Amino acid sequence: MKLKTTLVILILLSSYFCSAQNPNITPKGGEFVFNPERSECITAEQRQEIEKTINANITMLKKQKKLIYSEQKGGSHPLFAWPLQKSSTSTYNEIYGISGYIDHNTSFPNQLTDYNCGSRSYDTDSGYNHQGIDMFTWPFGWKMLDNDEVEIIAAAPGQIVAKNDGEYDRSCNFNSNTWNAIYVQHSDGSISFYGHMKNGSLSTKNIGDTVVEGEYLGVVGSSGNSTGPHLHFETFTDNSFTQLVDPYSGTCNSMNTDTWWQSQKPYNNPGINAVLTHSAAPVFPDCPTTEITNESNQFDVNETVTHYIYLRDQVAGTSVNLRIIKPDNTDLFNWNFNLTDNYYASYWGGWTSIPDVAGEWKWEATYNGETVTHSYNVGTLSVEDENLESASIYPNPFNDVVNINSTTKIKAAKIVDVLGKTVKTFNETTDEGIRELNLTELSNGLYFITLVGEQNQKKTIKMIKK
Structure with missing residues (x-):
């Protein structure tokens, strides 16, 4: 994208x-x-490979008698919770916007119809009609990616039937790389794709493991065909992958008659x-x-x-x-x-x-x-800073090790570079709290250290590695 x-x-x-x-x-x-150039999230070849992998894993789970879904039990389709949430460290009021819904008009190019009869979607000259919902992170998507501020969570309970990790996650163009993703099959047989995840952020659960609604799956990234951090969320009714689902109920939804959301958000x-x-x-x-x-x-x-x-x-x-x-x-x-x-x-x-x-x-x-x-x-320090007003570090500038001088117990410390990226975090391991930080691996330059006291007091200090 x-x-x-x-x-x-x-x-x-x-x-x-x-x-x-x-x-x-x-x-x-x-x-x-x-996505002003309207590039597809998944190439046809990548999609075929994904479907092949999912079906091979489903066959394997069946043989092992571990597949949870069965045609005999079936059941009604799931109702989705929103698949994004703020991390505990995010301070923004909200963390996403929607750039594109599913395109219900199979003609192309520039012939668009979303579920609400609008044109908030895209297609391509090659015939790709957008098949998912694109939720991009906003504001400061790259900063939020660096600091793991936007988490992808399971929209509904299910079983992991495929996952892929290890792909580059700062893509800036349409490319041949596949994405980091998790694929979950629900109790009715439907399968949801969670794509473009951050490298190394995926849940440690394996193929065949179950997830519950709201469970952490990963962090929003920009892996695969992408030029910005976002989640591509896509669902099919079953593993034949012939019937796409649009979770939104609307006049121009040609795929399903009812909503798949627990609480459908407004179009705008x-x-x-x-x-x-x-x-x-x-x-x-x-x-x-x-x-x-x-x-x-x-x-x-x-x-x-x-x-x-x-x-x-x-x-x-x-x-x-x-x-x-x-x-x-x-x-x-x-x-x-x-x-x-x-x-x-x-x-x-x-x-x-x-x-x-x-x-x-x-x-x-x-x-x-x-x-x-x-x-x-x-002109004044916050209450939190006042409680740590006397806290200091030494030496500053430093070479490898920084010592912390504080009458208040320090339970955590975070190192941030001049771009606002968190480069290292520390948590207390002794009753005395954090007294010393080994920063040997940091490059020379300017950093900011935020000290956190046992009552969540905070103080930020500028420091220089030489």
């Missing part, structure tokens, strides 16, 4: 206003376009994926380099704070209410930002403020009935 990011960033310096008002600016923003589902503050505008390098997000929640008095919002399914003619709230809970700014286009994913920012009051500030967005509030500190 092809990933394209159209980014137009406007950095605006604005002076401090004593009363809440519209900042009287119209920032430019960005649309995130997934406008919402807020993140409300963030930054020390500078985020940077989106070319695929597959991780984004430089410049996220920050700690600022000095009179330091410029840059505010951004990240939306999914933006609807033309709607508006987002935005507020920058001072520590006394009065508004520095309060205004409506009008949206003029329909985008599956977008981000808008460049709004800046220069706070001259210390304390906890808030950046808040309300869209489609949902309010997301992001807190940041100006």
Whole structure:
């Protein structure tokens, strides 16, 4: 698949206003376009090989009397839970957008009909009609891939009938590589594909093992024919692979009459994926380099704070209410930002403020009935940081080993590079907590270490390896 990011960033310096008002600016923003070239997720040859492998494994399980599905028992089709979830470390409000549904129009090219009679799908000149649902990670998909922030979970109970791992997971073009994937057969014989997983992230369970609804299967990656992290979710009624299932119920669903979702999400589902503050505008390098997000929640008095919002399914003619709230809970700014286009994913920012009051500030967005509030500190440390205020590391700069000096027990530590990628994590192994870190394998350069106390207090320290 092809990933394209159209980014137009406007950095605006604005002076401090004593009363809440519209900042009287119209920032430019960005649309995130997934798969504009409409490349197929699986080639015909790869699909044939996948089907051959699944059927060979089903035959093997039958001979071993381990196959759970039987035609005699059968049963009704499953009802799917949503197959993505945030990891415990993710701080974003939401983590995905949908770029394409299943194409019900078998003609091609550019003859598209999704389940809702729209054209939110794709086909190719060679005759491929999209057969799955593409759920891309948003915002900062590469950062989330690096940090395992978006997990793929079993949409329904079943038995693993095939899996593939070990493939390169930072693909940026249409290629001959196959994907990392898990294939699950449900009690009615239907089989679901979970494709494009991150290399090495797949469940350790083996072919023939069972999974329950909501069980971890892997992490969203960009393996196979892909140019951005996303999940391709696809289901067939049985292992003949002749009847595709569209889990969505709709007027133009030509495959099945009822929904396969426990709770079917709206066709367009406008919402807020993140409300963030930054020390500078985020940077989106070319695929597959991780984004430089410049996220920050700690600022000095009179330091410029840059505010951004990240939306999914933006609807033309709607508006987002935005507020920058001072520590006394009065508004520095309060205004409506009008949206003029329909985008599956977008981000808008460049709004800046220069706070001259210390304390906890808030950046808040309300869209489609949902309010997301992001807190940041100006001129003071958060309560968590205050509890670890005296914690330090030495030597700094360091060569191989870093020592931790803290009156509070340190139960965990995380090392992050300048791109925001977590490169190493540590957890306590003794009653004394973490006192020393061996960082021999790190390359020379700048890093950030986050120390976590036993009451989940946190402190981040900049360190340099020389």
